[in-house]
Amino acid sequence: MTGYLLRRVGLALLTLLLLSIIIFFAGQVLPGDPGRAILGPFASSQAVAAINHSLGLDRPLLAQYWNWISGVLHGDLGTSYQFHAPVSTFLFPALGRSLKLAAVAFVLVVPLSIVGGVLAALNRGGLGDRSISVVGLSLSTVPEFVSGIVLIVVFGISLKWLPVTASAPAGSSPLIQLKYLILPAIPLVLILFGYIARMARSGTIEALDSDYARTATLKGLPRSVVIRRHVLRNSLLPTITVIATQTGYLIGGLVVVETLFNYPGIGRLIVTAATDKDFPMLEAGVLAIGVVYLVATLAADVLYTVLNPRLRLQGAE
Amino acid sequence: MDGDDRELPAGSGAADGVLAATPAVPAGSGQAAAGAGPAAAAGSARRVRREQTGQLLRSPTFIVGALILLWWVACAVGGRSFSAYNPVNGSLAQFNAPPSAAHWFGADSLGRDVLSRVLAGARDILIIAPLATLLGTTVGTVLGLITGYYRGAVDSVIGRIVDAGLALPVVITAFLFIVALGPTTLTLIVVIGFVFALLIARTVRTAVLQERDLDYVAAARLRDESGARIMFAEILPNVFGPILVEFTVRLGYAIFTIATLSFLGFGIRPPTPDWGGDIAGSYQYLAAGYWWETLFPALAIASLVVAVNLIADSVEAVLIQ
Numbered sequence: 354m355t356g357y358l359l360r361r362v363g364l365a366l367l368t369l370l371l372l373s374i375i376i377f378f379a380g381q382v383l384p385g386d387p388g389r390a391i392l393g394p395f396a397s398s399q400a401v402a403a404i405n406h407s408l409g410l411d412r413p414l415l416a417q418y419w420n421w422i423s424g425v426l427h428g429d430l431g432t433s434y435q436f437h438a439p440v441s442t443f444l445f446p447a448l449g450r451s452l453k454l455a456a457v458a459f460v461l462v463v464p465l466s467i468v469g470g471v472l473a474a475l476n477r478g479g480l481g482d483r484s485i486s487v488v489g490l491s492l493s494t495v496p497e498f499v500s501g502i503v504l505i506v507v508f509g510i511s512l513k514w515l516p517v518t519a520s521a522p523a524g525s526s527p528l529i530q531l532k533y534l535i536l537p538a539i540p541l542v543l544i545l546f547g548y549i550a551r552m553a554r555s556g557t558i559e560a561l562d563s564d565y566a567r568t569a570t571l572k573g574l575p576r577s578v579v580i581r582r583h584v585l586r587n588s589l590l591p592t593i594t595v596i597a598t599q600t601g602y603l604i605g606g607l608v609v610v611e612t613l614f615n616y617p618g619i620g621r622l623i624v625t626a627a628t629d630k631d632f633p634m635l636e637a638g639v640l641a642i643g644v645v646y647l648v649a650t651l652a653a654d655v656l657y658t659v660l661n662p663r664l665r666l667q668g669a670e
Numbered sequence: 671m672d673g674d675d676r677e678l679p680a681g682s683g684a685a686d687g688v689l690a691a692t693p694a695v696p697a698g699s700g701q702a703a704a705g706a707g708p709a710a711a712a713g714s715a716r717r718v719r720r721e722q723t724g725q726l727l728r729s730p731t732f733i734v735g736a737l738i739l740l741w742w743v744a745c746a747v748g749g750r751s752f753s754a755y756n757p758v759n760g761s762l763a764q765f766n767a768p769p770s771a772a773h774w775f776g777a778d779s780l781g782r783d784v785l786s787r788v789l790a791g792a793r794d795i796l797i798i799a800p801l802a803t804l805l806g807t808t809v810g811t812v813l814g815l816i817t818g819y820y821r822g823a824v825d826s827v828i829g830r831i832v833d834a835g836l837a838l839p840v841v842i843t844a845f846l847f848i849v850a851l852g853p854t855t856l857t858l859i860v861v862i863g864f865v866f867a868l869l870i871a872r873t874v875r876t877a878v879l880q881e882r883d884l885d886y887v888a889a890a891r892l893r894d895e896s897g898a899r900i901m902f903a904e905i906l907p908n909v910f911g912p913i914l915v916e917f918t919v920r921l922g923y924a925i926f927t928i929a930t931l932s933f934l935g936f937g938i939r940p941p942t943p944d945w946g947g948d949i950a951g952s953y954q955y956l957a958a959g960y961w962w963e964t965l966f967p968a969l970a971i972a973s974l975v976v977a978v979n980l981i982a983d984s985v986e987a988v989l990i991q
Contacts, residue, residue, distance in 0.1 A: 364833075371834035376846065383850035487731075494979040496926050498933045498946075499968045502953060506961050517957060605839025609930055613953065623842070624934055627849040639846055643837045 358655060365651045372643045373425075377418050380636035381410075425640065431633035435626070440637045443622060448641055451607050451618030454519065457534045458541035458603065463596060466546045467589065470553025474588075475580070477558060485550060493547030497540035497609045504539055505613075519616035537614040541606045545599050552595040556588035563587070590661055597653030604642050725988045735980030742974050745792040753786035757943045766960050776962035778952055784963055788970050790943040794855075795974075798938070799924040802859045806866025806924075807917045813867060814874025815901040819882055828871070835868045840923070841930055853936050862927055866920050873916050877909040911989040918982035922975055929971050945971045 388401035388410070405411055409420060424431060430440040466489075473485040492500070509517035521533040560566055561584055569579045608620035615621075619638055626634035726732050755773075765781040767773055775784035813832075817825040835843065840862075847861045881887060882905065890900045931937035932946030940947050945967035952963035 367830060368833045368837055371830055372837050375834060379846045379850045383847070490979065490983065491976045494922055494926065494975045495972045496930050496933070496946075496975070498930065498949060498953075499971050502949065502956070502964050502968045503972075505953075505956055506965055510956060510959070510961065602839060605841040608839075608841060608845070609933065612934060623845070627845060628935065630849070635846065635849065639838065639842055642839070642842055646837050646839075 357658065361651065361654055365647050369644065369647055372647075373422055373640060374418070376636050376639050376643070377421060380632045380639075381417060381421070382414065421636075425637075430637040433626075433631055433634045435629045435631040435634065440634050443634065444619070444637050444641060447617060447619045447622040447638075448645075450616065451604075451611070451620060453530075454534055454537060454610070454616065454618060455541070455600075455603055455607065457531065458538040458545070459596075461538060462542040462545045462549065465542070466549035467553045467592065469546065470550035470592075471557050471585070471588070473550065474554045474557035474561065482554075486554070489547035489550050491547075492543040493545070495543070497544060497606045498613050500543050501537070501540040501610060501613045504536055508536060517614070519611070519614035537610050537616060540610055541603055544602060544606055548599055548602075549592065549595055553589065553592050556591050557584060560584040560588040590657065593657055593660070594653050597649045600646055600649040604645065722988050726984060729984045729987070731980045732984035735977040735984065738973055738977035739981065742792045742970075742977070743796060745789045746796040747793075753783070753789045755783035755786040757782060757786040757790040758941050766955070766963075768960075769962050775966045776960075778948070778963040779955060779960070784966050787943040787948060788945070788966050791945045791948065791967060791970065792974070794938045794942055794944055795925060795928055795932075795946075798855060798858055798862075799921060799928055802862040802928075803866060803917060803921045803924045805859060805863030806920060807870055807913065809863065809867035810870025810916075811874050811906070811913055813871035815878055815905065817871065818875040818878025819897065819901050819905065821879075825875075832868045832871060835865065836872075840865050840869075840927055844927060844931060845934070845936060848931065848936050853939065855938075858928065858931070858937060862924055866924065870913075870916050870920065873912055874909060877912045878905055881905050881908050915982070915986045915989055918978070918985050922978035922982055925971075925975050925978060929975075 388403075388405040388408070389396070392401055392404060402411075409417060412420075421431070428441065430444060432438065433440050433443065436443070469485050469489065473482040476482055505517050508514045515536045516533050517536065519533055519537040521530040525533075566579060566583050569583045570576070574582075604620070607618060608623060610616070611618045611620035612624055619641060623635060623638040623642075625631075626638060759782070761781045764773065764777040764783075766779055767777040767781075769776040773783050773785065775788060777783055778787070813828060817828050838846075843865050844858075844861045848857055851857045851861070878901075887900060887904060890904045895904070928937050929946040932944050933950045935947075935950060938944040938947055940951065948967045949964050949971075952960070956964055
């Protein structure tokens with residue numbers, strides 16, 4: 354098992370290295386002339402050359418990449434073109450706020466979708482199963498800003514149950530802050546519900562059809578015990594992996610939801626940086642998202658290995 | 671089919687109606703049935719396809735999805751001619767007018783008729799999304815065939831690049847490259863196409879891995895067929911089902927992605943009528959009570975993506991059993 358985990362960490366690091374090269378390429382090679390982008394179309398070419406020199410952009414690409422990545426590894430994420438201040442002073446608070454919103458979404462979606470998927474599996478082929486599958490799948494295909502708008506119109510404006518922005522007034526209690534985060538979290542919940550419920554459903558069906566579940570039923574255990582002790586323990590294991598891979602969708606959704614609800618998280622930071630062509634900020638933001646995703650999938654793989662006795666005991670033989 | 675000398679078990683052809691069409695063969699002879707193998711295989715493949723099409727046309731989810739999609743395709747083709755107003759030029763006397771008999775969906779902040787813009791807004795997204803998906807499917811299929819068939823070093827190298835590319839949400843990757851290259855329609859198609867190619871390559875690779883060890887591939891190798899010929903003439907027809915499913919699923923996701931990018935200001939540019947862009951331009955007026963400017967384009971997007979996904983779902987149910 355240790356060997357597998359080491360290999361898995363190594364692969365994640367390799368992926369991260371490649372990802373940083375892709376981001377460097379998109380952020381610093383493709384755009385061509387950042388000096389021109391900063392100074393605008395009317396600046397003199399000497400001024401543009403001077404600013405490109407001061408940013409180190411006239412050096413060989415490999416040296417530029419090395420300079421950028423070694424800075425990142427030492428915690429120096431570069432200087433924002435737009436704010437003339439270190440990127441990290443904006444990035445980390447934004448990341449923290451996004452994690453808060455994502456946490457609210459996860460706390461809502463994980464129990465809901467697992468219960469939904471298990472219920473669908475338990476009355477397989479019935480009306481409940483079909484409606485959970487079709488509604489879940491349809492909702493998961495609608496872009497977050499579309500469902501977000503419907504939610505704002507219904508719950509924010511018509512019924513006035515919930516505030517339509519995500520940021521609570523400064524100094525609000527955690528409970529008030531939570532109230533402001535519920536409406537923005539729901540579009541994310543709707544996207545994720547269909548996928549997680551589908552996995553929980555198929556995992557449960559597979560476990561229900563297994564020999565050990567039949568043995569448990571035939572030896573006279575009540576159905577509730579069979580489901581709780583034999584079926585669920587096995588069916589929910591693959592669901593963990595799916596939940597982790599869904600963090601990618603979740604972060605993609607944050608970009609949209611934070612823009613719609615005017616919430617200063619990592620998503621809106623990236624959109625603002627892109628609009629202003631603030632490439633150091635954009636690169637750092639995208640890299641941060643990649644790191645979060647890789648850590649989440651790595652954690653899921655480790656958890657899966659630790660929880661699954663077949664994998665856990667393999668190395669011990 | 672061509673040069674396909676798989677040995678069919680005797681009598682397998684007899685089950686097929688095509689046998690009667692094979693000349694100079696006494697019916698019922700086991701020998702002859704084996705000889706009719708290739709023709710019979712082609713006949714049964716055609717019959718399976720006809721059966722699958724029939725199954726699809728009987729599926730209610732497919733019919734609902736196809737009808738909604740056809741409606742939006744009709745709007746994309748002729749939306750401007752059957753809408754009552756010009757979708758680009760408004761009249762200032764009408765700005766923020768609520769829905770009425772003259773303007774069923776009201777007018778937006780520039781006095782443009784919302785219904786006309788919703789109808790005309792189907793066009794660009796229904797051009798860009800299929801082109802991007804087609805590009806992604808083509809490149810992804812080639813990548814998947816190569817990595818799945820050759821495996822080894824090529825597979826590991828491309829596999830790592832695919833992993834890295836997929837460590838970011840599609841919207842973010844597309845976003846990064848569109849910002850770097852400038853938001854033109856061509857960039858939109860190429861960037862979304864290439865990100866999808868990574869995803870599709872994975873699916874195709876998995877399908878190819880299941881095929882490459884089967885007898886017909888071994889036979890082709892023994893006949894000394896080239897790698898390209900084995901991949902494209904032998905394996906490709908057998909993994910066509912998953913590729914078609916992948917295409918329909920990705921088409922829905924392409925519409926999702928383009929609408930999202932337009933909403934963020936990096937997709938289809940104003941003043942072109944576009945649902946995502948129109949929502950971006952009007953959602954801040956929601957609190958002022960002008961809900962119609964935002965809600966109708968939102969419902970249009972929702973109906974289109976749900977329709978495409980209903981189609982994708984029924985295609986998957988029929989093709990992959």
